[in-house]
Amino acid sequence: MCYVAPLCGLGGAAVQRVLCFIDEGKRRVSVPIPRLQGLVLMIEKKPDFLCVGLPKAGTSTIHHVLDCHPDIAMPPVKEVKFLIADKIGYARPRVFALFGRDWPAQQDRAFLYRFVKKALRLQISHYQWRSVFRYYFGISVGTVWYQGLFHRDLISGDVTVNYFWLTEQDVTQLARDFPWLKIILMLRSPVELNWSYFRMISLRKNERDVLELKRFQKEIEDKKRNIGRYIDLIDRWKNVFGNNLFVGYFDDLKDEPERFFDEVCGFLGVAQASNWTEGMKGAMGTVVNNSPPLSIPPELAGPLLDLSEYNLDGFEAVSAQYKDLWMAQVEDLKRQIGISTEVQKAAS
Numbered sequence: 421m422c423y424v425a426p427l428c429g430l431g432g433a434a435v436q437r438v439l440c441f442i443d444e445g446k447r448r449v450s451v452p453i454p455r456l457q458g459l460v461l462m463i464e465k466k467p468d469f470l471c472v473g474l475p476k477a478g479t480s481t482i483h484h485v486l487d488c489h490p491d492i493a494m495p496p497v498k499e500v501k502f503l504i505a506d507k508i509g510y511a512r513p514r515v516f517a518l519f520g521r522d523w524p525a526q527q528d529r530a531f532l533y534r535f536v537k538k539a540l541r542l543q544i545s546h547y548q549w550r551s552v553f554r555y556y557f558g559i560s561v562g563t564v565w566y567q568g569l570f571h572r573d574l575i576s577g578d579v580t581v582n583y584f585w586l587t588e589q590d591v592t593q594l595a596r597d598f599p600w601l602k603i604i605l606m607l608r609s610p611v612e613l614n615w616s617y618f619r620m621i622s623l624r625k626n627e628r629d630v631l632e633l634k635r636f637q638k639e640i641e642d643k644k645r646n647i648g649r650y651i652d653l654i655d656r657w658k659n660v661f662g663n664n665l666f667v668g669y670f671d672d673l674k675d676e677p678e679r680f681f682d683e684v685c686g687f688l689g690v691a692q693a694s695n696w697t698e699g700m701k702g703a704m705g706t707v708v709n710n711s712p713p714l715s716i717p718p719e720l721a722g723p724l725l726d727l728s729e730y731n732l733d734g735f736e737a738v739s740a741q742y743k744d745l746w747m748a749q750v751e752d753l754k755r756q757i758g759i760s761t762e763v764q765k766a767a768s
Contacts, residue, residue, distance in 0.1 A: 473584035493571035608670035
């Protein structure tokens with residue numbers, strides 16, 4: 421198989437791209453680069469997979485649990501954001517942005533705090549040290565830098581939820597540059613997902629109250645444009661990656677975690693979760709980035725319901741079971757709004 425690998429930071433513009441022929445049985449291959457005086461580049465067949473979202477659909481738990489698998493080594497840094505760095509203005513090297521006020525800077529500071537705590541307990545491997553150093557201090561931000569973040573000999577992937585932003589053209593180019601990739605896409609009830617996401621946005625802005633209606637409606641429009649209909653999101657990736665796309669459901673992760681991770685492990689080609697040690701099974705019960713429940717204010721429920729119904733439009737073609745289940749949540753919320761409205765009218 422051949423693919424075109426973009427190169428950055430290799431000494432000027434002598435070579436911008438190089439055609440590489442990769443043996444399917446190998447993880448990397450030496451490729452001579454013309455016009456660079458015999459320099460040889462090691463092309464890594466990394467990462468092995470991407471988890472491309474959705475946010476608030478269990479992706480942090482997936483990263484945490486898979487990292488406990490003996491045949492998988494996840495990068496210490498979740499949310500590498502390499503494939504969307506140009507879209508969000510992600511600064512490099514990251515060490516210079518640690519003191520920023522943006523959300524990525526907050527994520528990086530929180531990660532470093534956890535990393536240092538583990539390092540003091542001598543729980544950090546050589547690979548993790550190397551990956552973290554490369555992430556924060558790497559100057560080049562090209563494919564060579566990116567692939568160097570992943571373990572060379574074990575299955576290793578990138579969990580960045582905002583990769584769902586990638587357009588059809590972006591996904592097509594991704595398949596050309598990384599043809600071996602497997603893709604994991606997590607879905608969740610749009611009522612739960614959207615409300616959880618908007619609450620997270622509110623907390624990021626240090627707002628103790630819920631989002632103001634005007635800004636909430638703007639967030640709704642952004643979300644409608646970025647995620648759109650679930651079926652269109654799935655088709656965008658499936659039309660390019662075919663059977664190398666795994667669509668998972670937050671409900672399965674929450675209710676039957678062992679069966680869910682059996683399916684994920686089978687998809688990635690590693691031992692199933694049922695064969696893990698008891699300690700690794702314990703990791704499946706860990707809820708990462710969980711937040712306390714909070715009821716949806718009636719004045720915000722209308723726009724939220726409109727977005728959720730739009731997300732589910734046509735989803736019966738993917739799963740009639742989940743379409744019915746999630747639409748039932750929409751109808752329940754509608755009834756709650758009606759009751760709340762009548763109570764407010766009676767009180768006035």
